[in-house]
Amino acid sequence: MSTARAFPNLALVKYWGKRDEVLMLPAAGSLSLTLDTFETRTTVTLDPSLRQDAFELDGAENTGDARDRVRAFLDLVRERSGNASHAHVTSTNEAPTGAGLASSASGFAALATAAAAAYGLPSDAAARSRLARRGSGSAARSIIPGVAIWHAGDGDETSFAEPIAAPEMRMVIVILDGTKKAVSSRDAMRLTALTSPFYDGWIRATEASLESMVSACRAGDFTRIGRITESHALRMHAVIASTDPPIRYLSPASVAVFDAVGALRSEGIEAYATADAGPNIAVLTRPEDSATVATRLSVFGRVHDVGPGPGAELVDTGEPPGAPR
Ligand code: DP6
Numbered sequence: 001m002s003t004a005r006a007f008p009n010l011a012l013v014k015y016w017g018k019r020d021e022v023l024m025l026p027a028a029g030s031l032s033l034t035l036d037t038f039e040t041r042t043t044v045t046l047d048p049s050l051r052q053d054a055f056e057l058d059g060a061e062n063t064g065d066a067r068d069r070v071r072a073f074l075d076l077v078r079e080r081s082g083n084a085s086h087a088h089v090t091s092t093n094e095a096p097t098g099a100g101l102a103s104s105a106s107g108f109a110a111l112a113t114a115a116a117a118a119y120g121l122p123s124d125a126a127a128r129s130r131l132a133r134r135g136s137g138s139a140a141r142s143i144i145p146g147v148a149i150w151h152a153g154d155g156d157e158t159s160f161a162e163p164i165a166a167p168e169m170r171m172v173i174v175i176l177d178g179t180k181k182a183v184s185s186r187d188a189m190r191l192t193a194l195t196s197p198f199y200d201g202w203i204r205a206t207e208a209s210l211e212s213m214v215s216a217c218r219a220g221d222f223t224r225i226g227r228i229t230e231s232h233a234l235r236m237h238a239v240i241a242s243t244d245p246p247i248r249y250l251s252p253a254s255v256a257v258f259d260a261v262g263a264l265r266s267e268g269i270e271a272y273a274t275a276d277a278g279p280n281i282a283v284l285t286r287p288e289d290s291a292t293v294a295t296r297l298s299v300f301g302r303v304h305d306v307g308p309g310p311g312a313e314l315v316d317t318g319e320p321p322g323a324p325r
């Protein structure tokens with residue numbers, strides 16, 4: 001039995017498009033901040049008497065797509081480890097349910113870390129990042145603390161995330177809508193590659209944004225990091241809006257938050273907005289400005305002022321409670 005915890009991450013340079021759907025290789029690299037809030041905690045308990053993996057999420061037996069993804073992931077772990085046992089997987093999320101924050105990134109980063117320990121697979125961060133990638137691409141980055149770069153790589157071995165030096169930053173998350181997203185990132189990403197006339201341009205632009213972002217991080221240039229973050233996010237939403245049929249994740253309220261963030265900048269407070277596959281907005285700030293930004297944006301919805309968090313890690317090596325020492 002092994003228990004691990006992991007946190008979600010928010011991308012400053014987004015991953016949106018796969019080169020290989022089986023190996024889960026991204027079409028371009030990406031860069032993110034792992035958060036210190038909304039922990040996922042996952043326990044993997046091997047049980048040779050089980051005929052199928054069982055998955056309990058937030059206290060309820062899960063029988064849907066999430067369970068199928070967990071099973072497919074554990075099939076890979078079994079194949080690699082040579083241990084055919086099925087497992088009980090129990091997972092809890094601290095993110096408020098339905099707020100669109102309970103992420104597959106923290107989920108598969110915690111599962112990869114707990115499963116690697118339970119099945120005896122290599123536990124170094126690069127190996128766990130490669131493994132987590134197979135569950136959900138963005139999970140490769142939640143293995144890593146703070147700012148992580150996920151290299152696109154040219155195959156399974158070379159596509160993993162690692163830490164990169166960057167200035168101190170925080171994020172203010174503005175929760176605008178509690179409803180489940182209409183189209184999953186996985187499906188929308190595929191539709192973008194298949195139908196957007198701008199897809200190739202988007203991938204080339206992402207490669208260029210990543211290069212500029214890496215040099216801005218190295219230089220500790222918060223302003224450049226922020227500018228790239230906001231323009232890159234809007235480019236992603238633009239390419240998503242260009243699919244057939246079109247998909248639009250941002251709501252009128254999301255656009256209003258982008259405007260409010262622009263207004264903060266014109267007052268001299270440096271803040272930059274980004275959004276993933278949903279209407280909620282994350283605002284990048286310097287540490288000294290996050291409280292002001294959170295107060296100003298609280299008129300739009302619930303706000304969370306979050307900082308850089310730890311990478312995925314084991315929290316328990318598995319003695320059952322009450323076992324003799
Ligand atoms: C908009 O990692 O959820 O959050 O690899 O298909 O599981 P799969 O997709 P996923 O996509 C994340 C998309 C994003 C951008 C990002 O996190 O980089």
